[in-house]
Amino acid sequence: MNEASLRITVNPDQCGGRPCIRGMRIRVSDVLDLLTQGLTREQIVDELPDLELEDIDAVLNSDTFRVRY
Template sequence: MTLLDRITVNPLQCGGRPCIRGMRIRVSDVLDLLGAGVEVDEILSDYPDLEREDIYAALIWAARYVDHPRLSA
């Protein structure tokens, strides 16, 4: 399993937004917490189902998402 395999998308869950390992914890939730300055250990404490690798996966997913080329017509 690669880190990005931890990111799942299910159209019937969370409006089809990317989530962590099929849970109802969205990638954007993790990124918002990190962006607000919440420490990784605090996030893991507040969300006991999360693993440290899930947070790394969210960061990798975000980096790839923003680096995705866009074509305009």
């Protein structure tokens, strides 16, 4: 398994089955929205302190964002 697949989880009973970060209720789409708004990785971790920089890297290096579009 790669790092992204360990950090990004999908549970049909959580967040409507959308990909989340490490089983938390922080969706991959939430992180992508913040990146789109221009926040840096560090600013996102400040905004969502349960996240780690590696979580954001996993979002950027995964295919899960395609689920949203």
